Amino acid sequence: AADVHVLLQEYRQVSVEQSPVQALQRTAQMGHTMGIYLALAPATIKVTDRKGEAEFPDFYRSLDRRIEEPFMLASSADDRSIRVAVDVGTHVLDFTFAKKRLASSTTYIFILWMMGSSMLLVLIAGLFLRNQIRPIVQLARVAEQFGLGQNVQNFTPRGANEIRRAGRAFLIMAERIRRQVASRTEMLAGISHDLRTPLTRMQLEIEMGKIDDSTRTALVADIDDMRHMIDEYLDFARGDAAEPMEPVAIDALVKQLVEQYAKQGAAIMLTESLPTTLTVRPQAIRRALTNIIDNALRYGLRAHVNIEQTVGFTRIKVTDTGPGIAEADHETVFKPFTRLEPSRNTATGGVGLGLSIARDIAQNHGGDISLENIRDTDGKIIGLEVTLRLPREVQVAI
Structure with missing residues (x-):
């Protein structure tokens, strides 16, 4: 529209001094450079005003x-x-040009350029964020692996400076913790030896001394209790981090443990399950199950063990027929040195570390232990169910 207006203005100015044909020739040269072709038509051709408005509303x-x-x-x-066609009075001036000029390609090119640039920037930003997030995810998985007591191997800090600094700080922290655990283990081994030596000497003196049988039996029992308590304390303090993780057939381990109790005359049953292999510390899991089953047999007289598979976890359930535990004490019993039985007599219970050790082992494997009372139709507690939950897959750092 602007080009047509410019050519029309040029034609008007030139036609004042020259003939219409001369004015047309001069204006046509100018229009040719714009891609617009001009012609004169006789005035007898009637120009119908507003014709074409419906076909080309914006241009009109x-x-x-x-x-x-x-x-x-x-x-x-x-x-x-x-x-x-423009009626200029004595004749009609025709402007002819390609229809595609009405649709400016510049707009479409600009839109396509903007879309292409935006997609390219989004792609670059996505790759950049991916490269920055990957080291963070790697560091998180390694930290989770270390928190589960697994060895951290083949981890090299990568990414931005801040992420590499965090990774190096984690490695330094992990090494310090390992040294501390190793020092504690060595110290506990020394304490264990130092404590057992006088106990063994006392037991020898009692056996060789001139005392009556009843006194000797009582003293030997006290020494055995002391030795048992020392072993419990040291087991709790030592933990299970030193034992390596390995694939273990959990169903076979549980079956073997139940058979050992049955041979000793314990009232215990096992519901057979499908073969299940987990990556665990076998001796630690055996210790946790032993503590749970000991409690079930001590307070419930009979125990039933079964293994269930759920999404992501294997659940080992130990059910007894004892008095259960009040819901308010379900978390209390997991605290170290806590016994619901008020006396400290080891004949009626341990030293209060059995469930604490069992939960610590479960959590070091990425699992947990939960308690649930079993009730009859009248709501009366008729037993307790202890569930040891272990993950079916071990997180491995990438």
Whole structure:
């Protein structure tokens, strides 16, 4: 519309001094450079005002704002060109140009360029964030692995400076913790030896001394109790981190343990289950199950063991027929040196570390232990169910 208006203005100025044909020739040269072709038509051709408005509404309104003379729009026979006929008084001035000029390609090119640039920037940002997030995820998995007591291997800090600093700080911290655990284990081994030596000497003196049998039996029992308590304390303090993780057939381990109790005359049953292999510390799991079963047999007289598979976890359930534990004490019993039985007599219970050790072992494997009372139809407690939950897959650092 602006080009047509410029050419029309040029034609008006030139036609004042020259003939219409001369003015047309001069203006046509100018229009040729714009891709617009001009021609003169006789004035007998009637220009119908507002013709073409419906076919080209936007173009028509743009011309109407610029041109005062009557004009009309029409498409060519091949529908490739547009004709603008302007009544200039003595004759009609025709402007013909390609229809594709109405649709500016610049807008579409700009839109495509913006879309392409945006997609490229999003792709670059995604790759950048992925490269930054991957070291963070790796560090998180290694920290989780270390928290479960597993050895951290093949971990090299990567990523941004801040992430590498965090990774190096984690490695330094992990090494300090390992040294502390090793020092504690060595110290406990020394304490164990130092404590057992006088106990053994006392037992020898009692056996060789001239005392009556009843006194000797009582003293030997006290020494055995002391030795048992020392072993419990040291087991709790030592933990299970020193034992390596390995694939273990849990169903076979549980079956073997139940058979050992049955051979000793314990009232215990096992519900057979499908073969299940987990990556665990076998001696630690055996110790945890032993503590749980000992409690079930001590307070419930009979025990039943079964293994269940759930999504992501293997559940080993030990059920007894004892008095159960009040819901308010379900977490209390896991505290070290806690016994619900008020006396400290080891004949009626241990030293209060059995469930603490069992939960510590379970959590070091990424699992846990939970308690649930069993009730009859009248709501009366008729037993306790202890569930040892272990993950079916071990998280491995990448």
